Amino acid sequence: MKRIPVDAKLSVAAQPSEAEIAALGVEGVALLINNRPDDEEPGQLGSSAERKAAEAAGLAYLDLPVTGPTITEEAVRRFAEAVAAAPGPVVAHCRSGTRSLTLWAIAAVRSGRLQREEVLAFGAERGIDLAGALRWLDAHPEG
Incomplete structure (x- = not known):
């Protein structure tokens, strides 16, 4: 599994196997966050099997499935809170890492750690298109 470092605590990745x-x-690693809905594609490990593998490996586990259209304020908040509260390194995954990095980027913009105009370059440096994060921010102005 290729992991993409985001900051000192978080990395994002594609779907891990049980061995990974x-x-x-x-x-x-202290926490594994799963941002994939179950049955997204054939052969996917699934949240139940992931939870068992994570717990067997001594990892905390958060199942926080989202798709681009279903990202909510609550999902962004839960993601950011889970990363902040983890006592050590965190790996968040989806199919490619894009949704996981999108959640981080939205939270980072909302908290002022990343400027909106830096989002695309931040993603590009990591090989991930974060245009969806900008669309989400445009559609969900802070209130």
Whole structure:
């Protein structure tokens, strides 16, 4: 599993296998966040199997499934709070890492850690298109 560093605490990734989840525990990762809905594609591990693998590896686990159109304020908040509260490194994953980084970018803009005009370049530096994060921010102005 290729992990893409986001900051000192968080990295994002594509779907991990059970063996890759076990390896995260050996590396000292504290939390695995799953941003994929179950049954998104055939052969996907699924949240129940992921939770079991994570717990067996000593990882905390958060199942927070989203799709581009279903990202909510609550999902952004829960993602940011989970990363902040984790006592060590966090790996968040979806199919490619894009949704996980989108959640982080939205929260980072909302908290002032990242400027809106920096979002696309931040994603591009990591090989991820964050145009969806900008569309989400446009559609959900802070109130």
